[in-house]
Amino acid sequence: MSSTETGATRQRRSAGFAEAMTPRELPTTPRGLRTRGRLVEAARTVFERDGFLDARLVDITSEAGISAGSFYTYFDSKEEVFLAVLAEVEQEMLHPDVREVPDGDDPVAMIRASNRAYLESYQRFARFMALLEQVASIDEDFRERRRQRGQAFIQRNAKSIARLQEQGIAKSKTDPLLASSFLSGMVARAGYARFVLGEDWSIDEMVDTLTQLWADALRIESPGR
Amino acid sequence: MSSTETGATRQRRSAGFAEAMTPRELPTTPRGLRTRGRLVEAARTVFERDGFLDARLVDITSEAGISAGSFYTYFDSKEEVFLAVLAEVEQEMLHPDVREVPDGDDPVAMIRASNRAYLESYQRFARFMALLEQVASIDEDFRERRRQRGQAFIQRNAKSIARLQEQGIAKSKTDPLLASSFLSGMVARAGYARFVLGEDWSIDEMVDTLTQLWADALRIESPGR
Amino acid sequence: MSSTETGATRQRRSAGFAEAMTPRELPTTPRGLRTRGRLVEAARTVFERDGFLDARLVDITSEAGISAGSFYTYFDSKEEVFLAVLAEVEQEMLHPDVREVPDGDDPVAMIRASNRAYLESYQRFARFMALLEQVASIDEDFRERRRQRGQAFIQRNAKSIARLQEQGIAKSKTDPLLASSFLSGMVARAGYARFVLGEDWSIDEMVDTLTQLWADALRIESPGR
Amino acid sequence: MSSTETGATRQRRSAGFAEAMTPRELPTTPRGLRTRGRLVEAARTVFERDGFLDARLVDITSEAGISAGSFYTYFDSKEEVFLAVLAEVEQEMLHPDVREVPDGDDPVAMIRASNRAYLESYQRFARFMALLEQVASIDEDFRERRRQRGQAFIQRNAKSIARLQEQGIAKSKTDPLLASSFLSGMVARAGYARFVLGEDWSIDEMVDTLTQLWADALRIESPGR
DNA sequence: CATGAATGAGTGTTCATTCAT
């Protein structure tokens, strides 16, 4: 994904992410739908392999087995395909039981399950996560979009924390929203460090440590302690 | 800093960061040193304003008040000036009492001081931090370099944690290195969220919450609690 | 109608006007005739709105409510529809009493009626006249075709002038054909200046002045002078 | 100049004439000045040969013997070079005694001299005049610019006409400004018909007839009649 | 050493036209 190979060249004359945020409607014919699908698939492959910046439209179209001009039948810009890829990946991320943490009585077990699910998902989508990081670092509008999407997750966690505090399970008096932001950030960063930066940690030890830090940070008295 | 404006175009035929990591020696004459200084200053201005990708060499040289060709008297590539700017900023970051946390008896006070120093520094260098994030997301070699530099800080914190554990001040049995990585990551991420993403938090509440989470995560029994 | 907007792009791989001059035969079925009619109508709308160069075939077909591919069922090229539009407009121009100058005794009244009819027609078809100008400036074959068509009008006027000279009504000894060319050109140019360039003249004053200049240029002694 | 040859293709992504109207400053060095000069010369050649639309930047630069990229050292767009060519041609048109009609007592002789000068100039710059016509038909901003420039000439003639009327030399009571516009238009159109459309007239007969029509239209009583 | 003009590889984008369904 290093984009600074000797001789490499990049060029863009795009509409930016702000304009690409409102996607055009899907093609109506099955054939069009199929081609669009191939294009999104190809774009994902190329993006994950070369990064957003070094991905050339011609690479994407040739990977999809269509002519360069046909790209514009479906998308207006590289940004727009990227968002289509993102939509697809987001679907995929939600699909199975990922993030479906069992709502049991043991809060620490829940935190552990959540952390594990997050890290395993990160691992599975590691290349895409790096891509997200790149695009966010490049485009302000996309960065803001991403921030807002993250809030939903943060809010949900904040509510859990508040509940644990009310129930007296979490002794920490800290602000739930800030705590949620920071602790979620800690886990996200750990995923980035492991799967993008390549830190040499096993998922198990990561889950153990993160869970312990998280639980202790909230001063949750684990039953079995 | 959005690099995907309509009409924008980027190009590169550079040596990449890997090659730029070994800087050439400084010019010998005072005049040369001065010109180089102006160039680094200009580069910083332009980089912070436009981001690494959208910064054009000609913008940098004209900002510095020198001709385009003269750039190559001092640097071999955009990457190389960037590293020179980075070196300068790193100097600046260490300079005063920043990070000079008083080594007193109260561990929580130390953590608090450290967190505050970090966040204040982040704020001061916010635009540069965003820049770092961008370059790291673009170039693998630079990313690795940054990871390694970060280790020093992590190690230092890990040692502190280990000491607190040995002294029985920190009751947590967690691995000091992992804890240091994750907790440092938490603070770093919080800085990013606040000063790059633009979350609406006051530094004071950030310091309070981060310090509390950090201390509790290590199960440090604060004297006054 | 400016065809040099930022980002605009034009492309052609057409047969040119020379090849389009021999139109294909009309469709046989009523349905086909209707579709062709819609297409010509749509083409006229788009051409008059965007100019010949900026008019895209896809705009024309979508304006006509048919698919892009169906265009070629009726025409071979953009040039060919343009000529079909032209034929239609030419019909329309001749239709009512336009150019039907009463052949009375007062030559000045006839000139006046002719000038007024010309200018009113120009006004009515102003956008199309500008279009003609554009196409003529672009394509040599079309320019020649237009020149030849103009000759008929010029010849007719030349005959009138010759008759007036023979009858001693016009005292000017000037060559009738040249006079006709130049005086007709004067009126045509005036129409262009008024309705394409946007000069701020009322039709009445234009008619008055042009008629007077024309009559005096031929030294026609008006009865009532 | 026919721009619709089979297989021909045109493309543009220009700034339009409106933006090009404010020319950038001249290069400072002699070398730059020389190159710019070669570029303008080459542009004129290519424009006059191929027309504005079919002129490709690469044709201009290769005609000038420089690389394609160097074009942008001097101009931002095809429109901008065109305006530079125009400026050059306008210089050339004014240079010698062209349009320097001797201000004698014989008004008809003056009109004749003026008409001859105009037509001879038209002939000399025939290809460029056709080019002007094309560009005016294509771009609204340029069209307006041209209209305004023409006003100066019209005004000058209008003043002459008014003077002749005051002096009783021109018996016509017609409005001087309108008469000037229309009669000037007549001559301009005649030039266009002869040198662009290719009418088969000799300059002498044109001058004779135009002068006679013009003089009679104003009812100027020539001494020798 | 400084200058700034010159280079040129490289890719996004358009749209008339074709053609499989």
Next chain:
DNA sequence: GATGAATGAACACTCATTCAT
């Protein structure tokens, strides 16, 4: 016949880097 997806040739344009002066 109609559809609309697919094609692909063609150019403008950028800017890091070089090099003659």
